[in-house]
Amino acid sequence: MEKTMAGFDNPLTVSRRGLLAGAGGLTVLAALAACASPGGGGSRPIKFWNMPWGNTQFTPLDKKITLGYRPASGLPAASYQAVQWANFTTTFASAVASNTGPAVSSGSGTQAFQFSQQNRIAYADELLESWKSNGIHDDFLPGILDTMKTSRGYVAVPYNLDMRALWYRKSLLEKAGVQPPTDWQSYLDVCEALKKNGMFGFGIAAGAQGNGAQIVVGLMINNGGGLFDEEQKPNCVTPENIQALEYIVELVRKGYMDPGSVSYSGTNAQTQWKGDKFAMGFEGPALAQVLGGAVGDDMAIGDPLVSANGTKGALYFPNNIMMYKNTPSQKGSEAFLTYYYQNMKQLWTQNTGAGLPVLRSIAATPEFQADANAVKMVDVWQPICKTWAAPGGDALFSNVALVDSTPAMSTFAQGVLSLKVTPKEALTSLQKTVIAGMK
Known part of the structure; x- marks a missing residue:
């Protein structure tokens, strides 16, 4: 599956939100699900798996941000793995089903919704509630959070937009x-x-x-x-x-x-x-x-x-970051994501091609405002956009x-x-x- 938008290899091709079902990922997951159950604990790090959302500068900077995380006492540190778009659906499905996958990841835009059906997703309601006190919750562009809400809760957190x-x-x-x-x-x-x-x-x-x-x-x-x-x-x-x-x-x-x-x-x-x-x-x-x-x-x-x-x-396509039940610490996953969202601005201010931001504060930076086309997409187009x-x-x-x-x-x-x-x-x-x- 080829990347789109910010991947730059072939940005006008099929959607990289690409679907687990379309690539057989759910079949793999269903076959393996009976062999393992969610677990966690110990002193394992919070494994963060991210996709190469931008140009060649994206992953090195993203890794630097991740490894710069200094957890509070008693919470695990974070590790980083870049997952390539080629065969990523099978990579995630196999790893999640066998409990060797991430605690936090991005992926396809519908991945969290599909994994939630397998009882693998840790819902983000408590995380989002905690963000009301630090300003992140109210920093999202209009309507973005609603795209992640299901009858059971928020399956993920919006990350970037296509x-x-x-x-x-x-x-x-x-x-x-x-x-x-x-x-x-x-x-x-x-x-x-x-x-x-x-x-x-x-x-x-x-x-x-x-x-x-x-x-x-x-x-x-x-x-x-x-x-x-x-x-x-x-x-x-x-x-x-x-x-x-x-x-x-x-x-x-x-x-x-x-x-x-x-x-x-x-x-x-x-x-x-x-x-x-x-x-x-x-x-x-x-x-x-x-x-x-x-x-x-x-x-x-x-x-x-x-x-x-x-x-x-x-x-439009709200790409997102999700948390999994297989984590050494749910509080650790939430603490890491709080840090990450407070520090991910660099991915846009340093022009790594990470797509359109979901946070108003990032869209308001001088570096982002210098691109009139990007500004118009956020200010004029995003409010009238709808999902699938x-x-x-x-x-x-x-x-x-x-x-x-x-x-x-x-x-x-x-x-x-x-x-x-x-x-x-x-x-x-x-x-x-x-x-x-x-x-």
Whole structure:
């Protein structure tokens, strides 16, 4: 599974929130769960496993922060392990099931929700309550904490954000004589002007290593739709979703999408951005940094579009840090995380590409404020973003694993973008697939 956003290897490819279910991780866990039970104790350290969320500077600095932890008397110290994205689902599933895993970790965005079903997660309610006295609790961006809340408690703590926001090339829109769009109709108008200049306004990569499905669902959310209802059950075939897909079909039929986009990877998309072919598109926070050079400097974040239904919205992914029941000390896990959140600001102020921050205090630093695009994503886009759980709610749950960068979603997006199925047919097929995959 390839990284996205801040990983920089191929930032426009499949979501690195990538799912345990999709990679067979839950199967491994289920097979091993009967062989071991949660345990802990002794003088073992708090094992912190983190993913390489950023560029090459991220992991060394993250390790330095972790090993700088000086626990209070009687609490264990912390150790650090970087877990690579390749095969990380199996790495976690096997380690957690055999009680050789971490006490604290990041991972995929739905990992905590899935492990909680196996009774492996230590809920974060007491930790978050303790943070009310030190200011961390009230420092989170609006609505972020709610994405982690389940009927049994908070399964994890938000850590960094990924989203699909509207990017455009400033010079290419200027060349076409148009201003950035503000709604669906003006987006069509800008696309038409770009087409006359040999450019595409609906830049997208829907191949197996692209994020096309995320863009499609993002526009459904933009129109007030989404995939799940208030009871967390799939509800795909709605008027809002059909209208959004009809809009996408219009973009394709009018030639505003590169015909090759149906099979493009993230690398292909980068080539098109750099080659003055993609002038607009919905991508992740690190796009400008990944493209780099003069093209990177030419990139700008647009405004959230007002849909045909009169609504704003976009898809985002709250990545998180979770605690496990297999820990030498639950108080130790909580003490370490308190320290970590009080000191992780450096990951953003030193430009390690850690994604968008979840804390207002980090977003307010001079170093972060120097990036106008990042600031706009936090200030303007984040408040209107919703998770895979939309429109029924924002709190994630285990079954979103069925739609987060899965083969079924790639098939869904490719069917729409290739015009091989109607919007209603595509949504109906997706609904059946998701229902079949639910436990």
